[in-house]
Amino acid sequence: MNKPIVKQTRKMIHGPIAQAQILDAVDELFYMEGARAVSVDAVAKYAGVNKMCIYRQFESKDELLLRYLERRNHFFWENFEATMASYEGDPRQQLLQFFNNMAARTRWPGYRGCALANIVNEFPDREHPVRQLVTTSRQKLLGRLQEIAEQAGANDPQGLANGLALLLDGAFISTQTYPANHPILESLVPVVTTMVDAACLPNRQHVVSDVLAKNNK
Amino acid sequence: MNKPIVKQTRKMIHGPIAQAQILDAVDELFYMEGARAVSVDAVAKYAGVNKMCIYRQFESKDELLLRYLERRNHFFWENFEATMASYEGDPRQQLLQFFNNMAARTRWPGYRGCALANIVNEFPDREHPVRQLVTTSRQKLLGRLQEIAEQAGANDPQGLANGLALLLDGAFISTQTYPANHPILESLVPVVTTMVDAACLPNRQHVVSDVLAKNNK
DNA sequence: GTTATATGTTACTGGTTAGTAACATTGTGC
DNA sequence: GCACAATGTTACTAACCAGTAACATATAAC
Structure with a gap:
């Protein structure tokens, strides 16, 4: 036995x-x-x-969900601020590099866009705790983009920040609405560049009068 | 009894x-x-x-889902082509009006973004039938935008179409990642206007030389 | 070693879901 | 009026799900 x-x-x-x-x-x-x-x-x-x-x-699956989002959010901001730090003093390059990093990330295998944006679709209730986390993070992003737009000398920093934020969310979701590695994402950085330069350059009248002034010397 | x-x-x-x-x-x-x-x-x-x-x-819930998406997609294209038709011959205005309509729609109570984009998040499997419907619709959109960009005289019609498509998806998802009726959506039409005009105007050199030529007359 | 505590394991509750079988009722064509 | 097809209704299956109770085992402190 x-x-x-x-x-x-x-x-x-x-x-x-x-x-x-x-x-x-x-x-x-x-x-x-x-x-x-x-x-x-x-x-x-x-x-x-x-x-x-x-x-x-x-405690619950909901706690797991929040911890997941907090972690993803933390990772995003770590990368964001690291990029800003590495081009300190060059706000134009800060913006371009940030979007360049994002574009690179969309090419990772298994890329599924922004975790925060995705979760929003799964929880339509605007009062759900996950929604507040997302909203807070996006508001912060808008604020940071606007600061940098100001430093870059944008005529309308808020407008530029809004445009960039719209493009960013667009890039996230477009990786899913279009096939993997679709060429549309290749336009992200060029479009951002145009947008930033258009927003920061003196306007056309100004440019023209500069040229005229120079020409009349 | x-x-x-x-x-x-x-x-x-x-x-x-x-x-x-x-x-x-x-x-x-x-x-x-x-x-x-x-x-x-x-x-x-x-x-x-x-x-x-x-x-x-x-047959099944899946069939309901496909019928739902087909209907939403049909509605989208009906609106799109109606807008195009009402500004026939004015490609710039066609683009602006389309985005203007979209911006107006985001202010509808209960607006939840693009049905097709939302469904993509719920069905991560790229082989799922709903994904093909979405991809087809988006590819068609890209094609139509490019056609109109060409007619508008864009220097890089594909680049402009891509940029507009990114912004459109961005507008859709931003209605969810930001609080309802957040001012970020007010930047959609201005940003589109800038983007279209920047893409269609002769480039700066060209403008400057035009002015110079005119000035020398 | 002994004991208290943390962890492993199983089986369960109560709820929900997509989809179906079987039968009752209604409408229609003749 | 009669028969057949379409619809209404109920109850069901089999699977899944979040979360828990209860007990078995392992680890650590002493």
Whole structure:
């Protein structure tokens, strides 16, 4: 009457490590398949943990969703400010480089656009907590773009910031409405360049009178 | 021993009429809440028909979804071509008016952006039939915009068409990422105007030399 | 070692979903 | 009036889902 020889196959994963694995899994799954489409069981399986493990580390699926968005948002701003820092003092190049990075990112395999923008479609209720996170982030973006537009000498900084923000959201969603790596995205940086230069250059009258003045010297 | 006096409360709805009611319900519900979030039972209730009635008129929920998108797409193109027709011969105004109409639409109460763009987020699988419908429609849009850009005398019609298409998708999604009736949408038409005029005007050198020539007369 | 605590595991609840079977009722053509 | 087809109604299946209870096992502190 032998006892079972081993039951040592069980591995215990400590809380903090489990949390990291779960958040990694959520980051991948929610982004690629959408938050509503992914079950908690699927998250557990992908993370290599038990479902109960998830509910001991997090309150609910909604908390997972918020943590996911916070992380994605944090990553976005880290990149944004890093780009700004690397062209400190050159606001035009700051804007161009930011959009250049974005354009490059759209070519990543498996790119699915902006996590925050995508989630908005899954939760139409404007009072849902995820919506506030998205709105706050976008408002901040608008503010930062406007600051830089001012530094770049834009005639209408707010107008330029709005235009750039519209283009950015357009780029995000266009990666999904058009086939993967569609040439439309190649127009992003050129269009931004035109927009920025048109907004910052002295207007046509001004240019013409400059030329005339020079010509009359 | 009386028989029940009446059982006449039952109303029969004929197939074609039921179809119309169902498609109306789907149009409203799928658009406002998302296709995945709306159950067939909810559609039946909203349409005022029995669930079996739906399954006798349509194969599956997927068919409902496709019919919904086809209808929305048809409506879009009807409006688009009507706008083009009303400014026949004035390509610049055709473009501006189209975006003006779009901007006006974003201010409708309950506006939730482009039905086709929204559905893309709910069905990440690029092989799903809904994706092909969206891609086809967007490709057609790009083609039409390019034609009109050519007629407007754009230096780079494809570039302009791409830029406008990016802005359009941006406008759609920005109505959701920003609060309702956010002023960012007020920049849509000005930005489009700048973009079109910048793309169609002779370039700066050209303008300057024109002025110089005129000045030397 | 012993004990307290954290984790693993299973099975469950109560709810929802897409889709169907079976039968009752109504309308229609004749 | 009669028969047949279309529709109304109910109840169901099988699958899925978020979240939990209860108990088994492992780890860590002492």
